[in-house]
Structure formats: structure tokens, C-alpha cells
Amino acid sequence: MATKNQRIHTVEPFIWELSAPGRVGASIPEADVPEYPLPGEIPLRTDLPLPEVSELEVVRHFTRLSRLNFSIDTHMYPLGSCTMKYNPKVNDAAASLPGFSEVHPLLPEDLCQGSLELLYRLQRALETLSGFTAVSLQPAAGAHGELAGVLMIRAYHLDRGDTKRTRILIPDSAHGTNPASVSMAGFTAEQIPSDKRGNVDLSILRQRCDDTVAGLMITNPNTLGLFEENIEEVTGIVHEAGGLVYGDGANFNALLGYLRPADVGIDVMHFNLHKTFSTPHGGGGPGAGPVGANARLAPYLPGPIVRSIGSETIRSNGRKRTEGAFQGHGSRYTLFYPEKSIGRVKAFYGNFGILVRAFAYILQMGGDGLRAVAEHAVLNANYLKHLIGNRYRIPYSRPCMHEFVATGDIAPGIHTMDVAKRLLDYGFHPPTVYFPLIVKEALMIEPTETESRQTIEAFADALLRIAEEAATSPELLHEAPHDTPVGRLDEVRAAREPILNRRQTEKLEGTR
Amino acid sequence: MTYDPDVKYQKSHEWARKDGSLFTVGISDYAQDSLGDVVFVELPEKGKVVQKGEAFGVVESVKAASDVYAPLSGTIVEVNTKLKEDPALVNKEPFGAGWFVKIQASNPTEYDQLLSATEYEAFVKGL
Numbered sequence: 001m002a003t004k005n006q007r008i009h010t011v012e013p014f015i016w017e018l019s020a021p022g023r024v025g026a027s028i029p030e031a032d033v034p035e036y037p038l039p040g041e042i043p044l045r046t047d048l049p050l051p052e053v054s055e056l057e058v059v060r061h062f063t064r065l066s067r068l069n070f071s072i073d074t075h076m077y078p079l080g081s082c083t084m085k086y087n088p089k090v091n092d093a094a095a096s097l098p099g100f101s102e103v104h105p106l107l108p109e110d111l112c113q114g115s116l117e118l119l120y121r122l123q124r125a126l127e128t129l130s131g132f133t134a135v136s137l138q139p140a141a142g143a144h145g146e147l148a149g150v151l152m153i154r155a156y157h158l159d160r161g162d163t164k165r166t167r168i169l170i171p172d173s174a175h176g177t178n179p180a181s182v183s184m185a186g187f188t189a190e191q192i193p194s195d196k197r198g199n200v201d202l203s204i205l206r207q208r209c210d211d212t213v214a215g216l217m218i219t220n221p222n223t224l225g226l227f228e229e230n231i232e233e234v235t236g237i238v239h240e241a242g243g244l245v246y247g248d249g250a251n252f253n254a255l256l257g258y259l260r261p262a263d264v265g266i267d268v269m270h271f272n273l274h275k276t277f278s279t280p281h282g283g284g285g286p287g288a289g290p291v292g293a294n295a296r297l298a299p300y301l302p303g304p305i306v307r308s309i310g311s312e313t314i315r316s317n318g319r320k321r322t323e324g325a326f327q328g329h330g331s332r333y334t335l336f337y338p339e340k341s342i343g344r345v346k347a348f349y350g351n352f353g354i355l356v357r358a359f360a361y362i363l364q365m366g367g368d369g370l371r372a373v374a375e376h377a378v379l380n381a382n383y384l385k386h387l388i389g390n391r392y393r394i395p396y397s398r399p400c401m402h403e404f405v406a407t408g409d410i411a412p413g414i415h416t417m418d419v420a421k422r423l424l425d426y427g428f429h430p431p432t433v434y435f436p437l438i439v440k441e442a443l444m445i446e447p448t449e450t451e452s453r454q455t456i457e458a459f460a461d462a463l464l465r466i467a468e469e470a471a472t473s474p475e476l477l478h479e480a481p482h483d484t485p486v487g488r489l490d491e492v493r494a495a496r497e498p499i500l501n502r503r504q505t506e507k508l509e510g511t512r
Numbered sequence: 513m514t515y516d517p518d519v520k521y522q523k524s525h526e527w528a529r530k531d532g533s534l535f536t537v538g539i540s541d542y543a544q545d546s547l548g549d550v551v552f553v554e555l556p557e558k559g560k561v562v563q564k565g566e567a568f569g570v571v572e573s574v575k576a577a578s579d580v581y582a583p584l585s586g587t588i589v590e591v592n593t594k595l596k597e598d599p600a601l602v603n604k605e606p607f608g609a610g611w612f613v614k615i616q617a618s619n620p621t622e623y624d625q626l627l628s629a630t631e632y633e634a635f636v637k638g639l
Contacts, residue, residue: 434575440546491574495551496599 011485012064016502019051025058049502068485070429072282076455080403080432080444081175081223083253083275084282090364091278091357100356105348109334116333119349120306122359123290126271129370130252131260132292134338135271136301137350142250144345145270145289146181146217151342152268152293152300153215153244154185159300159340165214165243171200172438173222175248187214194438198226198396200234209241218266219248221255223436223444224396225381225403235265244268244297252276253448254378254402257371268293277358288354302345303337376449377402380456384447387460391467395439403446405439411470416441418477419466425483426462514541515633516607520583520626523635524565527607528583530623531614535584538611539571539602542636547573550602553595555612560588562615564622569612571602580612584622590614 038044053061070077077084095101103115123135139145150168157165168182171192179189192208195201200218216238220228228234235245247261247269253276255261261269273288274281281287293301308331337343349355365373378401385394385404392406408416420430420443432444447456469476481487499505519527525543529536544550554570562568567579568588591613595601602610617623627635 437576492549492551495549495574 011068012061014502014505015051015053015058015061018053018057018061021052023052023054025053025055070424075427075429076447076451076459077282077429078431078445078447078451078459079282079429080225080405080446081250081435082281082432083250083272083402083446083448084429085253085275085278085448086450087278087280087357088361088364091360094360095353095356101353103352105352113333115352116306116335117331118356118359119352120308120333122355122362123306125359125362126290126292129256129260130269130271130292131262131294132269132298133262133295134298134301134305135290135292136303136305136338137288137290137355138302138304138344138346139270139289139291140346140351141285141287142175142248142270142272142275142289143177143181144287145272145291146177146246146248147184148289148291148302148342148345149246149268149270149293150181150185150187150215150217152291152297152302153246154187155300155340155342156244156297157214162242164212167213168246169205169208169213169216169238169243171216171218171222173198173200173219173224173226173436174217175219175223175250176435178217178219178248182217192216194222194224197229197398198222198224199229202230202233202237205234205237209237209243211242213238213241213243215244215246215267217246217248219251220261221251221401221403223251224405224439225251225400225444225446226396226398227254227401231264239265250275251402254374256374257367258374262292262294266294268297273354273358278361279354279357286351286354288351288358290350299338299340300342301338302343303341304335304344304349305338306333307336308333373449374402377447380447380449380451381445383453384445384456384460387457388463391464392443402448403444405436406443406445407439407441408433408443409441410467411474414470414474414477416443418474418480419443419463419470421488422466422469422477422480423462424481426465428459428462513545513636514607515629515636516541517629519607520623520628521632521635522581522583522626524581526581526583528615528623528626529607533616534589535586535615535617535620535623536611537583537613537615538606539580540632540636541606543578544603544606544610547571547578548575549573550599553599553602553612555591555593555595556588558588558591562586562588564619582615583626584615584617585619586615586617588613589616 072084072086099114103112109116119137123137126135139148166188167190168187169190169192170178171194173194182189192205193201218234220231222228238245244267245265247266249269249271252271268291270289270291273279274285279288291301381400381402381404385400388406392410394404394406408419416433420433423430434442435444436442479488519529521527521540525540527538527540550571550573552572556568562582562585564582564585566582568582569580571578571580592611604610
């Protein structure tokens with residue numbers, strides 16, 4: 001214990017240890033109004049155990065800590081299912097424009113038409129990419145979008161007086177948050193196994209579909225990184241039983257410009273702007289999980305949604321086009337709730353700053369650029385799979401989409417966790433480990449389209465060298481990481497006996 | 513890997529042992545080994561009525577969280593509160609001190625339909 005603590009301390013002291021009584025980082029001006037006693041007996045605390053430090057000490061402390069991090073700006077981050085792609089800095093520049101960053105959420109519509117137009121155009125862009133009738137930008141994260149979508153499915157069935165549908169089917173290759181969203185919405189989650197090719201087992205799906213099924217939640221490509229080859233048959237079986245299909249959009253990166261989920265029978269889906277559309281991810285985001293729906297479910301979308309009061313015309317190619325409503329002023333934008341909306345799921349208008357970033361990304365890329373995103377994401381994953389395929393077992397070996405699952409038990413006594421930790425020594429963030437659960441010792445790797453060929457080859461090289469070490473000097477892996485600020489942490493003990501605050505640390509130090 | 517011959521198993525890796533009129537339920541050695549170090553166990557309230565195959569608890573390791581399914585229908589009459597303090601018991605003694613609940617079976621013949629240790633071992637080896 002003592003040595004571990006000391007090791008952490010040599011990296012960076014706790015901010016409390018930098019504290020000196022009376023030191024402050026800001027000076028508060030003297031009150032220029034008379035003091036007024038608070039009414040009644042309000043139990044005000046007089047002591048607040050905060051560290052007392054100067055502004056410079058705070059800046060240095062957190063800058064030093066930040067330099068200990070692995071982040072997308074410093075290292076390749078091939079975290080499967082998370083699409084840790086580069087977040088272009090120009091997105092931040094757009095979101096920092098005063099017209100966006102200083103707009104107050106309670107402004108009347110007339111005074112924030114530009115912001116509303118951005119939301120409207122982002123909705124339209126997502127509709128175009130997905131084929132859905134309408135999109136709500138409200139949800140603040142992917143799982144939040146899932147919950148909103150499942151609540152829409154619930155509202156749809158209840159609205160029709162169909163109250164016996166209480167089950168939602170989820171393939172075992174689905175995104176891990178799906179069962180939780182289903183439970184939170186009051187349904188029972190039921191797992192559907194995959195077949196040998198990694199597709200949904202159609203015969204079992206057929207057996208399980210009846211008039212108690214509210215719907216199916218499917219991730220396509222699934223968490224094995226494989227395209228669901230029978231997607232139309234899957235959605236058809238569920239629809240025939242009167243159920244609806246939720247698409248988990250976590251892996252939409254692989255489909256951009258190639259497949260519109262609405263075209264293959266998906267009724268409602270969320271988009272992860274913090275994955276597919278390059279907004280910050282990890283370390284708090286914040287995220288954004290807009291949800292899109294076809295004509296059947298669009299009336300239930302969460303609100304408010306932005307609409308244009310311009311005259312809408314249909315072009316010969318079937319696309320809607322909004323013409324200016326007022327002479328010389330363009331369209332006017334206004335907020336509304338869909339007819340049968342499940343209501344608000346987030347304060348104000350979703351994570352607005354993130355929506356600006358995603359829109360900036362979409363405008364920069366354009367349609368062709370987004371299509372190229374999918375192409376390069378899939379190409380990079382297949383190239384990497386090819387490079388390491390001789391030394392790492394790939395349980396489902398057909399061509400993958402944007403990610404693939406290998407296994408880390410590359411030598412006797414070597415586990416995925418050892419490979420993951422050793423990668424840190426080579427300067428790579430480890431891939432997702434032990435997920436999906438249907439593959440033992442899973443290493444789920446997603447290089448994304450933003451890594452260069454050289455970086456992908458360097459990562460493959462590191463994995464191959466680790467495979468070599470696993471055979472010749474396994475202790476290198478068991479004891480890894482060696483070159484990081486802290487070594488192998490006791491994750492089991494951290495989970496069983498978590499130390500959650502400073503007081504607990506002091507207690508531990510006292511007993512040492 | 514241990515396959516306790518005195519208990520019966522189901523394919524979702526729980527076991528049941530007949531103790532007089534009650535059945536003690538836990539997860540198999542194979543299950544704890546696959547999960548890795550168990551860090552948290554969520555158990556039902558005493559008195560809860562469960563159906564065979566229904567999830568009655570959750571076992572969580574550093575790798576994964578899994579539902580635990582009832583091998584028999586009945587009423588939960590006792591829960592192993594020691595697992596709250598020391599979830600590692602599931603790893604150390606899956607067939608002993610790491611038991612989860614005791615069930616008063618509503619249909620004790622369900623016990624006979626469970627797999628024997630030999631059948632379960634063959635099932636696990638085929639996975």
C-alpha cells in the first residue's frame with residue numbers, strides 16, 4: 001500500500017497537498033450593498049474543506065495531470081464500438097463563435113433564428129443520411145437516445161390500445177446498453193443468439209416473435225463488426241409479428257452514404273454525434289444522441305423540434321425544399337412538439353454546442369466526404385485485421401465493417417488484459433476488452449478512418465511484437481505496463497473497496 | 513475446474529442442491545472462472561417469488577455483469593448476505609460459502625429435470 005501511494009505521489013500530488021491556509025486564486029470585491037441577515041434558521045455551513053491554492057498552481061496541477069493522459073490528440077485510440085476518431089479543431093472554432101456560444105437558451109425565437117436554423121439544417125442532414133421522416137436533437141447521449149426511442153415504441157403500442165406487448169428482443173451481438181434502456185422503459189429484455197456467421201439466428205427469432213413482442217433492438221454493423229446480412233428479413237419478421245425495430249446507431253460510421261437505415265426496415269434509431277460526427281468523446285463529452293424515426297413513429301419523437309415556416313415544395317427528385325417565407329428574409333424557424341410526442345427528455349435544445357460541432361463536420365465533409373468516411377473506416381479495419389490475423393485468432397473471419405473482434409489469449413497463461421496493458425508501453429491506447437461477451441478474451445478493435453496507413457501499421461507491429469513476447473518472455477506482459485506513470489493497478493480491489501474521496505484516503509494513511 | 517457431483521445444474525451455469533425441503537442455489541465453478549474476480553453481487557429480497565429461468569440476481573466482475581437465473585420455481589426464503597461484504601466468496605467457494613439464495617420450491621420435480629454433474633461437464637466442454 002505504502003509503495004503504491006508513494007508512486008502515485010511522485011506522479012502528481014493531490015491538490016489538497018498543494019493547499020496553504022489563506023491562499024486564494026481570486027479576490028472578491030467588498031460588498032457595496034448592506035449585509036442582510038438570512039431569514040429564519042438556515043443551516044449555513046461555515047467551513048468548506050476546499051484546497052486553498054493560487055490560480056497558477058491550479059493551472060499547473062491540471063496541466064500536469066492532463067499530460068499523463070492518453071487522448072485522441074496524443075495517441076491512437078482504437079477503442080472498438082466507440083469510434084474514437086479525430087475531432088477536427090475547426091468544429092471547436094465554429095462552436096466558439098459568439099453567435100452560438102453566447103446565445104441564451106431563453107431568448108425568444110425571433111432573436112435566435114440563426115441557432116434555430118442550424119438545428120433545423122442538422123435535423124435535415126441526419127434525415128437525409130438515414131432516410132427517416134424526422135429527427136429530434138434532444139437526447140444528450142447514445143443511451144439517452146435509446147431510451148427515448150424505446151419510449152416511443154411503448155407510446156405507439158399503448159396509443160393503439162395494444163397493452164400486451166411487454167418484451168423487447170435483443171441479439172447477443174447488440175450494443176451493451178440496449179438491455180438497460182429496455183428495462184428503464186419498463187419492458188423485459190430477451191436475448192436472441194447469433195448464428196455461426198455472426199448474424200441473428202433467424203429460426204430462433206421467428207420462434208420468439210408473437211403478439212407480446214413490442215420490438216427488436218438491433219445494432220448493425222453489430223458489435224462483432226459484422227454487417228447483419230439478413231437485415232431486411234430480420235426487420236420483416238418483427239414487423240409481421242406487429243413489433244417495431246429500433247436501430248442502435250453506434251456503428252453508423254460504417255454505413256454513411258451507403259445504407260439508409262430507414263430503407264431496410266428500421267423504424268427508429270439514434271445517432272451518436274460523438275462517434276460518427278466527430279464531436280468530443282470520452283472524458284465527459286458531452287455527447288449527443290439525436291433520434292430519428294420513420295413516418296409511423298415520427299409523431300412520437302421527443303420535442304421540441306425545429307421546423308421551418310417557409311413554403312415547402314417537393315422537387316422532382318422527391319426531396320423537400322424549403323423556400324423563403326417572407327420576402328427577402330428567408331425562412332423563419334420555430335420550435336414545436338410532434339403531435340403525440342413523448343415530451344421533453346432534456347432541458348432546452350439538447351447539447352447545443354455539440355450540435356454545432358457535428359453540423360460543422362457535416363458541412364466540411366459534404367455527402368461525398370461522408371461516404372469516404374465509411375469507405376476508409378471499413379478499409380482500415382480490414383487492413384489491420386489482415387496484418388494481425390496470423391497471430392491473433394479472429395473468431396468470425398468474414399470481411400468486417402469498421403471494426404473487428406480478435407482474441408487476446410495468444411499464448412498459454414496470457415490473457416487479453418495482459419495484451420491491453422502491454423500496448424500502453426508501446427504508446428497505444430488499448431482496444432475495448434472483454435466485449436462483446438459472446439467472444440471469450442475479446443479484443444475489439446476499431447482503427448477509424450482518421451488513422452494513417454503508417455499509424456495502423458505501427459499499431460499492428462506493436463501487436464505482433466507483443467505476440468512474440470507472449471511466447472518468449474510472458475512476464476513482460478503479466479507485469480505490464482512498465483513505462484506509464486503508474487503500473488498495473490489492482491482493478492479488482494478498486495472495484496471491491498473503492499476509495500471515493502479524500503477523507504477515505506486520509507483514513508487509510510492514518511492506519512498505515 | 514470442479515463439477516460438484518452433489519448438485520444439479522442448468523445451462524445458464526447455476527446449480528441447485530437439495531437440502532431437506534429447501535434448495536440452495538449458486539453459480540458453477542465454470543461460471544465464476546469465466547467471469548473472473550467477482551466484485552459485486554445483487555441479491556433479491558427474502559420472500560420474492562421466482563419462476564424457473566427467471567433472473568433473480570446479478571453477479572458483476574471486472575469484466576462483465578451477468579444475470580443469475582433461478583433453476584427452480586418457488587419462494588426465496590434466505591439470501592447469502594455475506595456476499596455483500598465479501599463477493600470474492602463466489603470465486604473461492606462457488607459450491608460452498610459462495611451460495612446465493614435458498615428457494616422453497618413450488619414444484620420440486622423441476623429439480624429432477626436439471627443436468628447431472630457429468631451432463632453439465634459435457635455441455636461445458638462443448639462450449
